[in-house]
Every structure is written in C-alpha cells, then in structure tokens.
Amino acid sequence: MAIFRKKEIATNEFDQVIVGTSLTKEAWKRLKKNKLAVVGGVIVIIYALVALCADLLPLYPYDQAVTSHRNLRPSLTKTAGELMMEQEMKNLFFQAWRGGRLELSDEEDAQIETWIQQSKTNNVWDLVYARGMQAIEEGTFEWNSSEQRRIDNLLEDIETETLITINSVSAPVDGEMVSIEDMDYDTILSLYAQLIGADIELVSQSMYNEVSAAVTNELRANDSSLTGEDLTAAVEMEMDAMGETAFQNRAVQNIIGYIEQIAQRSASSDINSLITSGQAQLPYRGTFDLSNGLHVELEVSRVHERRYICGTDYLGRDLLSRIIYGSQISIAIGLVGTITSIFIGILVGALAGYLGGKVDYYLMRFVDIMYGLPYMLLVIICMAIFGRNIINLFFALALVSWLTIARMVRGQIMSLKNQEYVEAARSMGGSTMHIIFRHMIPNSLSIIIVYSTIRIPAFIMQESFLSFLGLGVQAPYASWGSLIGDAVSSMALYPYKLIIPSIIMVIFLFSMNFLGDGLRDAFDPQSKNQL
Amino acid sequence: MENKEIILSVRNLKQHFPIDEGGILKKTVGFIRAVDGISFDVYKGETVGIVGESGCGKSTTVRSIAQLYKPTTGEILFHGVDLCKADKDTLLKERRNIQMIFQDPYASLDPRMTVRNIIMEPLRTYNRRGLLEKKYTEDELEERVKDLMEKVGINKAFVNRYPHEFSGGQRQRIGIARALALNPEIILADEPVSALDVSIQAQILNLISDIQKDMGVTFIFIAHDLGVIQHISHRVIVMYLGKIMEISSSDELYSNPLHPYTEALLSAAPIPDPKIERNRKRIVLEGDVPSPDKERHCCYFYDRCSKRMDKCASCVPPMFDCGNDHKVACFLYDDRPVAEEADDTLTEEEQKLKAKEARKHKKD
Numbered sequence: 001m002a003i004f005r006k007k008e009i010a011t012n013e014f015d016q017v018i019v020g021t022s023l024t025k026e027a028w029k030r031l032k033k034n035k036l037a038v039v040g041g042v043i044v045i046i047y048a049l050v051a052l053c054a055d056l057l058p059l060y061p062y063d064q065a066v067t068s069h070r071n072l073r074p075s076l077t078k079t080a081g082e083l084m085m086e087q088e089m090k091n092l093f094f095q096a097w098r099g100g101r102l103e104l105s106d107e108e109d110a111q112i113e114t115w116i117q118q119s120k121t122n123n124v125w126d127l128v129y130a131r132g133m134q135a136i137e138e139g140t141f142e143w144n145s146s147e148q149r150r151i152d153n154l155l156e157d158i159e160t161e162t163l164i165t166i167n168s169v170s171a172p173v174d175g176e177m178v179s180i181e182d183m184d185y186d187t188i189l190s191l192y193a194q195l196i197g198a199d200i201e202l203v204s205q206s207m208y209n210e211v212s213a214a215v216t217n218e219l220r221a222n223d224s225s226l227t228g229e230d231l232t233a234a235v236e237m238e239m240d241a242m243g244e245t246a247f248q249n250r251a252v253q254n255i256i257g258y259i260e261q262i263a264q265r266s267a268s269s270d271i272n273s274l275i276t277s278g279q280a281q282l283p284y285r286g287t288f289d290l291s292n293g294l295h296v297e298l299e300v301s302r303v304h305e306r307r308y309i310c311g312t313d314y315l316g317r318d319l320l321s322r323i324i325y326g327s328q329i330s331i332a333i334g335l336v337g338t339i340t341s342i343f344i345g346i347l348v349g350a351l352a353g354y355l356g357g358k359v360d361y362y363l364m365r366f367v368d369i370m371y372g373l374p375y376m377l378l379v380i381i382c383m384a385i386f387g388r389n390i391i392n393l394f395f396a397l398a399l400v401s402w403l404t405i406a407r408m409v410r411g412q413i414m415s416l417k418n419q420e421y422v423e424a425a426r427s428m429g430g431s432t433m434h435i436i437f438r439h440m441i442p443n444s445l446s447i448i449i450v451y452s453t454i455r456i457p458a459f460i461m462q463e464s465f466l467s468f469l470g471l472g473v474q475a476p477y478a479s480w481g482s483l484i485g486d487a488v489s490s491m492a493l494y495p496y497k498l499i500i501p502s503i504i505m506v507i508f509l510f511s512m513n514f515l516g517d518g519l520r521d522a523f524d525p526q527s528k529n530q531l
Numbered sequence: 532m533e534n535k536e537i538i539l540s541v542r543n544l545k546q547h548f549p550i551d552e553g554g555i556l557k558k559t560v561g562f563i564r565a566v567d568g569i570s571f572d573v574y575k576g577e578t579v580g581i582v583g584e585s586g587c588g589k590s591t592t593v594r595s596i597a598q599l600y601k602p603t604t605g606e607i608l609f610h611g612v613d614l615c616k617a618d619k620d621t622l623l624k625e626r627r628n629i630q631m632i633f634q635d636p637y638a639s640l641d642p643r644m645t646v647r648n649i650i651m652e653p654l655r656t657y658n659r660r661g662l663l664e665k666k667y668t669e670d671e672l673e674e675r676v677k678d679l680m681e682k683v684g685i686n687k688a689f690v691n692r693y694p695h696e697f698s699g700g701q702r703q704r705i706g707i708a709r710a711l712a713l714n715p716e717i718i719l720a721d722e723p724v725s726a727l728d729v730s731i732q733a734q735i736l737n738l739i740s741d742i743q744k745d746m747g748v749t750f751i752f753i754a755h756d757l758g759v760i761q762h763i764s765h766r767v768i769v770m771y772l773g774k775i776m777e778i779s780s781s782d783e784l785y786s787n788p789l790h791p792y793t794e795a796l797l798s799a800a801p802i803p804d805p806k807i808e809r810n811r812k813r814i815v816l817e818g819d820v821p822s823p824d825k826e827r828h829c830c831y832f833y834d835r836c837s838k839r840m841d842k843c844a845s846c847v848p849p850m851f852d853c854g855n856d857h858k859v860a861c862f863l864y865d866d867r868p869v870a871e872e873a874d875d876t877l878t879e880e881e882q883k884l885k886a887k888e889a890r891k892h893k894k895d
Contacts, residue, residue: 012688020645020692420639424709427597427631428653429623438652442643 027446030522037518040511047508051328059321060306063476066163069316072308074496080312081158081304088154090125092147093132102141104131121493162275163303164268166260170295177295180256185248192255194292195262207251212239214250263288263296271300310500313486323501326478330505333394333463333479334456340398342405342452349409354417354436364410367403375400376465383471393472397462405451412444446523453516457509464505480505535574538749539596539717542570544605545878546588546595546773550824559884564823565591567773567831568605570871573717578743578750580764580781582757582796584820588773589753590634593719596751597631598622603878609717624662630710634722636702640694646705647690650676653712663713679708683738700731707738717749724759736763757800761785766856769793772831773823775850779857789859791838826877830862838863847873 010018031037050057072083096102097112104112108127115123135141143151170177171191180188193203215238219226226234239247267288275284283301290296310319352363382396416422416439425435464481466472468488473479480501487497546566549559566588573579581589595602598614607614609625617625630653633639640649654672657663667675677687683704685697694702703723710718720739724732740763742748754760760767760781767784769777769792777790788794795814802808816835830836830843842862850858852870860873877885 010688010690012686016688018688018691020689020696022645022693023642023695420633420635421641423594423599424631424633424639424706425641425652427599427626427629428709428713429626429656430652431656434656438644439641443641 023446027519027522030525031518034518034521036514037522040514040518043507043511044515047327047511048331050324051331054324054328057324059324060318061165062317062321062325062478064165065315065317066303066306066312067316068157068161068303069306069308069312070314071490071494072312072316073494074309074311074319074500075307076309078307079304080306080308083308084158084304085151085154086129088151089132090129092143092150093128094125096132096141096147097128101144102128102132102135119492158304159302161303162268162271162300164264164271165299165301166263167297167299169256169259169263169297171293172295180259180294183252185252188252188255191292191294192259195259195290195294207254208247210254211247211250215239215242259294263290263294263298266290267296267298275300311494311496313483313497314490319483319497319500322478322483323480323504326473326480326483326501327504327508329390329473329477329479330460330463330481331508333390333397334459336394337397337401337459337463338452338455340394341402341455342448344398344402345405346409346448348402349406349411350413350436350440352406353410353413354432354440356414360410364407367406370400370403373400376462379462379466380469380471383466388471388474390473390477393463393466397459401455401459401462405448405455408447408451409444412447413440416440416443450516450520450523453512453519457512457516460505460509460512535577537572538575538610539573539751540606540608541572541592541596542606542608543568544570544592544595544607545603546591546600547603547878547880549880559880561824561884562878562881564773564826566595566602567823567827568873569770569773569775571768571775571778573749573751575716575749576743576747577765578752578763580760580767581751581753581770582755582760582767583770584796585755586820586823587770588823589755589770590721591773592770593631593721593751593753597629597719598626603880623660627657627662627713628716630713630715630718632703632706632710632718632720632723635726636699636706637694637726639706640702642694645691645693646680646685647673647676649694649705650679650708650712653709657713675712676708679711682711682742683708698731699727700734703727703731703735704738707735707742711742711746711748714746715748717751720750720752722753722755725754725756732759739763757797769796772820774831775860776832777857777859777861778850779859780855783855783857787857789853789857789864790832790861791836791863792832795837826881830860849873 012018066080068084069080072080072087075083078086093102097104108131112124112127115121115127132141168179168181170179171183172178173183173187180191183191189204189207190200193200196203212235216231216235219231219234219238242250270288271284271286283299285299286297288296288298306318308318308320310323313319313322348363348367352360378400379396382399383392386392386395419439422435422439425439430438460480463472463479464484467479467481468485470482470485473482475482483501484498484505487494487501491498544566545564545568547562547564550561550563552558552560569588569592571579581592583589591600594600596607596614598607602615605615609629612621612625614622614625644652651672654663654667654675658667658672676690680687680690685701685704685708689697694705697705703726706723723739724735727735736759739750739752743750750763752760752764764781767777767779767781768775769784769790771792776792777784777788779789784793785797788797795816798811798814802811814837816837818835821834828846830839830848833839833843836843840862842865848860848862848865849869850860850871850873851864851867852858853864853867858870
C-alpha cells in the first residue's frame with residue numbers, strides 16, 4: 001500500500017518541492033506551539049521512562065523491609081544510621097526532659113505542654129533535640145550510663161550490621177546452571193529436601209500442610225463465622241479446587257523463600273568473618289555455594305549506610321522505590337484501562353452507529369442502563385466478587401468505562417456516515433469495510449486520541465480511589481493510591497509519607513491533563529471554547 | 532441530433548422514505564414521496580438539466596440513479612440493464628460507468644487523504660477487483676492520476692496536498708477528476724456549482740463543457756440556477772414535488788414554456804438588464820410547496836396553479852406530447868396526444884399501510 005511505496009517528492013515546473021500538509025501535521029504544529037502541553041508531554045515522557053526503567057535504576061528493592069529503618073524521615077544528606085541515631089537521641093532527650101534532667105526555659109516548657117496536647121509530636125522532638133544538643137555542647141547536660149550504653153550499642157550496630165541481599169540462586173541441572181525460579185516443582189522440591197537433609201515425602205507433605213494452612217487463614221479472614229468442621233470441609237474443598245499447578249506455584253514460592261533464608265543464614269557467618277578479617281570490602285558482591293551445589297549470588301552492604309531520599313514507610317521499605325514501582329502500576333492501569341475501554345467503546349459505538357436501527361437502539365439503551373448504575377459501586381462489587389488482584393482491577397475498571405467512548409464513537413460514525421465523501425466512496429463501489437477503515441476510522445481517530453489522553457488521568461484517579469479504600473493493589477505491590485492510603489493513618493506524625501506520593505501523582509495528572517487539553521485544541525481548534 | 536442512442540432510461544421511478552415513530556416497536560406512519568413516479572430517457576452525449584425548487588426531488592432522483600438509495604419501485608435501465616434488480620457484481624461493473632460529482636466541494640473530499648489518494652480511490656477499488664481494461668501497476672495508476680489532474684486544470688505537482696489546501700473551485704476540480712477517473716459514460720452532477728462563487732462557477736461550467744466535448748460523456752446536471760441550466764444543457768427536465776412537469780429541449784423551454792409552473796419558474800429568474808427587469812411582469816406563486824407526505828390524486832401543482840381547472844383536481848395529468856420533443860404534464864394541452872400515462876398507483880408498502888389504517892378505522 002501507499003505507506004510502503006518509495007517516497008517520491010512532487011515538484012512543480014520550477015523544481016520547487018511541494019509537500020502537502022496533512023491535518024495531523026497541522027495539529028502537531030499547533031501542539032508544539034502550546035507550551036503548557038509540551039511541558040506536560042515532556043513530564044509524562046519522563047514519568048514513563050522512569051517507570052519503564054525502574055529495574056535499571058539503583059533503587060533498593062521496593063518490597064524489602066528493613067525492620068530497624070521504620071518511619072525514617074526523608075533526607076538528602078544523612079544516612080539511615082544517622083537518622084536512626086537522631087531519632088534515638090530525640091527519644092532520650094525527651095525522656096530526660098520528662099525526668100527533669102534536661103532543663104528548658106519556662107516558656108519552652110509551656111510550649112511543649114501545649115504541643116503535646118495538640119499531639120504535635122514532631123515539634124516537641126525537634127525542640128528537645130535542638131536544646132539537648134546545645135546543652136551537651138555547653139556542657140550542662142550529660143548522658144547517664146544507661147543512656148550512654150544505648151547510644152553506644154546503636155552506634156556499634158550501625159557500624160557493623162550488614163544486609164545480605166540474595167540476587168539469584170541457581171543449581172546445575174543437566175550440566176547447566178538454572179535459576180531456581182525457572183525450575184519445576186519436583187526439581188526444586190528434591191533440591192530443598194537435599195539441602196535440609198530430609199526425606200522428599202516428608203518435605204512434600206509439609207508443603208501441602210503449609211499451603212492448606214495458608215488457605216485456612218484466607219478463608220477465616222474472608223468469613224470469620226467458619227469454625228471447626230465447616231472450616232475443615234471448606235479448606236478441603238478449596239484445596240481440591242485449586243488444582244495441581246496452582247498448588248505447585250504456591251509451594252514453589254514458599255520453597256524459594258526458605259532456600260533464600262537458608263542461604264542468607266549460612267552465608268552471613270562466612271561473610272562476616274571475611275569482613276572482620278579485612279579480606280572483603282563493603283559493599284560486597286560475591287557468590288556463595290551451599291552444601292548441595294546450590295549456587296548463590298549475593299550482595300552484602302552496610303544496611304545503615306542507605307540513604308532514603310523520600311524516607312521509609314511503616315515497614316522500613318524505601319519510599320522512593322515504592323513510588324517508582326507504584327507509578328509503574330498506576331500508569332499501566334491508566335494505559336491498559338484506557339486501551340481496553342477504547343477497544344470496547346469503538347466496537348460497540350461503530351456497530352451502533354453504522355448499523356443503526358434496532359441494533360443501535362438496543363446497544364444504546366444498554367449503555368443508558370449501565371450509565372444509570374452507580375459506577376464506583378459496580379467496580380467495588382466486581383472487585384469483591386472476583387477477588388482483589390491487578391488483573392481484576394483492570395477488568396472491573398474497563399468494564400464500566402467504555403460507555404462514554406461508545407456514545408462518542410457512535411455519534412462520530414453517524415455523522416460521518418452521511419458525509420458526502422462517504423457517499424462518494426459508496427458511489428465509486430467502495431465496500432463497507434473499505435469505507436469504515438479508510439474513511440470513518442481515520443476521521444474519528446483524532447477525537448478518540450484526544451479523549452483517551454483525557455481518560456488516562458481519570459483511570460489513575462479511580463485506581464487510586466480504590467487502592468485508597470484498600471480494594472485496589474495489594475501488598476507487596478504499591479500504587480500511588482495505596483501509598484497515599486497507607487500514609488493517611490500516620491498523617492500527623494509522618495506527613496512526608498502522604499505529601500511526597502501526592503505531589504508525584506498530582507504532577508503527573510496535571511501534565512496528562514495539560515497534554516490532553518493541548519491535543520484537543522490541536523486536533524479540533526473549534527472545540528476550544530466548548531468543552 | 533438524429534438517431535440518438537438511449538443510454539439511460541428511467542421508468543416510473545418512485546423513491547419513498549418511510550416516516551417512523553416510536554422506539555422499539557417502530558411503526559411506519561407514512562411516507563415522504565421524494566420522487567413519485569418519474570420517467571425520462573437520456574441520450575448518449577447530451578447534457579440533461581434538472582431544475583426545480585428545493586425539495587422537489589432533483590437530488591433524490593440522481594442519487595437513486597447512482598444507487599445510493601434503493602428505489603422503492605421503478606426501473607433504471609442502463610444499457611438495458613435494470614440497476615435496481617442487478618446483483619452486486621453487475622451493479623459494481625455498471626457503476627463504473629455512472630459517476631457522481633457532489634454539491635459541496637468541502638464535504639465531498641475526505642480531509643485525511645491526499646489528492647493522489649482521492650483520485651486514485653476509485654481506480655484502486657476497480658483495479659483490485661480486475662474490473663478495469665487491464666491490471667494496472669501502481670506507477671501506471673499514478674500516471675493516470677496526473678493526467679486527470681492536468682485535464683481538470685490542477686497543477687500535477689499538488690498530488691501530495693490535502694483538500695484543505697485548495698480553494699472551493701480547485702476542490703470541485705478534484706471532485707471532477709475523481710468522477711472522470713474510471714472513464715464513465717455518464718456523470719451525475721448534483722448541483723456542482725451552487726456552492727461556488729459566480730466567477731468560479733463559469734470556470735467549472737466551461738470545464739464540464741470541455742470535458743463533454745473531449746470525452747463525449749453524458750451529463751445529468753442539477754441546478755436551481757436557470758441561467759446555468761440554459762447555458763449547459765441540451766434538454767431540461769422541470770420537476771415539482773417529485774413529479775416531472777415538463778421535458779423539453781433547452782432552447783424550446785426557455786423560448787416557449789408551456790407548463791404554468793415553468794412559466795412561474797422562468798419569470799422568477801432575474802434578467803441581467805435593469806430596464807427589462809423593471810418592466811417585466813413576474814408571476815408570483817402563492818403559498819408554499821406542500822408537504823410531500825400525502826397521497827395525491829390530482830395535479831401535483833394544483834394548489835398553487837393560477838390556471839387550475841376542475842379537471843385538474845380529479846386526476847393526475849399524463850404527459851402530453853406537444854411536438855418538437857416537448858412534453859408537458861398539464862391539462863391545458865389535453866388536445867395533444869398523450870405521450871405517457873400518469874401512474875398514481877400505490878407502492879406495496881403504501882397499500883399495506885393503507886389497509887392497516889382502514890382496519891383501524893373500522894374498529895373505531
């Protein structure tokens with residue numbers, strides 16, 4: 001077709017090149033003139049790139065919880081260790097103030113009392129810390145022995161504690177090294193049995209028990225009224241219904257966890273001796289072989305030398321990493337949801353618009369009925385029925401969001417159907433498919449593109465809303481909405497946890513909206529003052 | 532013009548559009564009789580002009596001929612083949628020889644296609660199905676597009692341009708080039724100049740005349756500008772309310788209008804000379820064009836005719852042959868031989884509807 005033909009340039013009699021300007025080209029020109037839209041577009045692209053390349057960025061794993069790093073504030077300059085020390089000292093100073101050993105002026109005392117009543121803990125801590133440090137410098141305050149001991153212990157921990165991250169575990173299978181994540185159930189089971197020196201039958205039995213215990217817990221969480229025999233029966237039914245592959249998948253996940261734990265444990269003593277003897281420098285990247293030939297690649301680092309630019313959450317996970325991985329999910333939901341809804345919308349809309357008559361009538365009444373139902377409620381019910389995972393979330397959102405686009409496409413197709421150029425194409429013997437694909441879709445594409453750019457932020461908002469309610473993305477995954485939802489409960493104490501994801505999300509939504517507005521103005525200049 | 536060959540023959544063509552009411556339980560409550568039983572012949576190489584007020588069925592006639600609408604009843608014989616009953620393949624083959632030029636040059640070209648693609652579209656469609664003289668290669672088609680562009684007076688360097696980069700006149704030329712692309716025998720021009728400026732109108736009309744002289748294409752030309760029709764057509768059909776009032780050669784019609792409606796129509800056209808224009812007596816018709824949704828068993832022009840007689844109210848006038856190829860549907864000339872009987876029978880659907888209503892009345 002025309003696209004694959006060699007590009008020839010038409011010239012007039014003076015050899016001046018004459019190239020046509022298509023509507024798309026003109027729209028692009030107009031878009032480039034719109035600064036706000038360009039800035040929005042650039043920001044959106046940056047977001048998309050960062051989200052796409054999250055695995056390549058030097059980020060801490062988003063699901064790695066470091067227990068001692070809980071609720072660290074964001075800091076560009078201080079390491080986690082320093083922040084931990086600061087926090088510890090704040091506590092100690094506060095206790096000293098309570099015990100009357102740290103003396104402040106009367107106004108400051110009164111101020112602290114009011115802050116405590118208003119539960120402005122951060123203010124209290126900051127003031128006490130500042131005054132305490134001042135007092136130590138002036139020599140008017142000294143730690144007592146127990147406090148000194150706590151500080152020393154913490155200091156030692158900060159200096160010595162290491163974190164072993166298992167990057168991969170592999171084992172030789174038929175002479176080749178295979179990662180345990182790619183192995184089938186039987187191989188991994190026998191490897192694990194070998195590792196712990198137990199009988200395969202026993203291990204297999206215990207795996208079954210573990211999975212059924214997990215199922216029991218899930219059932220109990222869903223329906224607290226289940227007890228005794230009912231519960232046992234339900235578990236049995238569930239286990240039967242699960243099927244071989246589903247069971248094996250769950251068991252494999254468990255075994256991988258165990259193997260990594262064992263690897264961590266057995267590696268730590270060796271590595272520590274290496275470090276204390278000065279043979280290894282931290283951070284250390286190396287390999288380690290387990291007794292049965294399992295080959296472990298690991299990374300050892302000083303855990304308290306980490307820097308958390310955006311702080312950490314209540315489990316000690318890096319917030320920056322969680323935000324970036326969360327943006328992956330949020331943006332993906334925006335895109336996939338929009339694409340799905342556009343696909344359904346175009347199909348239904350084009351059918352209704354082109355065929356008209358009864359088909360049109362029934363389809364549109366169906367759309368009307370769907371419009372009448374409370375939208376969010378429908379999604380929530382869907383999530384409740386089909387279970388809470390990302391795929392269902394996509395599905396539930398797409399299911400109810402194609403309505404507007406179906407109406408829009410229908411209107412567009414109906415108006416195009418009576419255009420003279422479509423009649424011309426028919427009078428020239430063009431088939432229905434030819435007319436739809438060559439005339440109708442290209443002519444309604446611009447409005448679809450514009451609409452979908454405006455839809456993406458709406459999808460992200462809906463997903464965030466669901467995640468905020470706890471119906472969306474489940475741990476350990478994160479999305480912008482779930483991050484904000486998690487942060488709300490500790491809003492007063494750790495405002496950064498709420499503010500940072502919110503700002504990130506707001507910037508993206510703004511950029512997307514500006515881009516969408518810009519696209520609309522570019523593609524359809526007349527509609528500028530209408531919508 | 533002696534021994535003229537009939538190329539297209541329309542026999543008792545009716546085009547009725549149903550008026551529907553209600554949503555799910557749709558029922559037809561009546562019909563718009565856009566074209567209500569017309570017959571005429573078109574000879575090879577001539578230009579037939581169709582005139583009439585807005586809504587008299589000119590465009591519908593042409594679109595029915597082009598098979599954009601499926602006619603309710605009647606025959607459209609093209610080289611003896613009835614297009615209404617032709618199957619898909621025959622229709623496609625015959626359609627090649629019947630092309631259209633549209634009224635609005637801004638709406639009749641796809642804004643997302645280049646001029647090349649617009650003109651090539653019919654060629655590609657027919658080439659792909661092997662319905663052209665031979666299989667053309669893409670380069671040959673390209674050549675043909677450029678020839679066509681030269682023929683209609685557009686710089687062939689503009690092939691890559693888009694319709695919005697041209698003026699109205701240029702767009703209409705592109706439309707003409709597209710209609711010419713398949714070398715049709717007959718071109719249906721649906722008010723091709725009414726959307727253009729007067730100076731451009733002249734250019735387009737001259738272009739059409741030239742094309743006719745060069746290629747011997749037959750034209751059916753619609754306009755509501757009587758001057759344009761006089762200038763371009765050999766024969767003229769005057770339509771009113773979906774019926775033909777008068778058919779005649781152009782010179783005869785303008786010098787000797789027979790039907791009262793034609794007289795009124797001609798008197799409404801301004802004469803470009805202030806002196807004559809001021810002194811001329813104009814026939815002003817009273818009232819509006821009646822709605823075409825009623826069944827009529829009288830002369831269609833009865834309501835507004837200045838010369839109406841009792842006879843006119845009782846039956847539809849047949850076409851009277853006044854000699855010199857002049858036919859008129861008016862009882863003023865009932866001393867002349869009847870050329871064609873008027874047909875006021877109902878279509879099947881209408882009969883069904885009427886029967887239904889009659890049953891309903893009986894119940895009441």
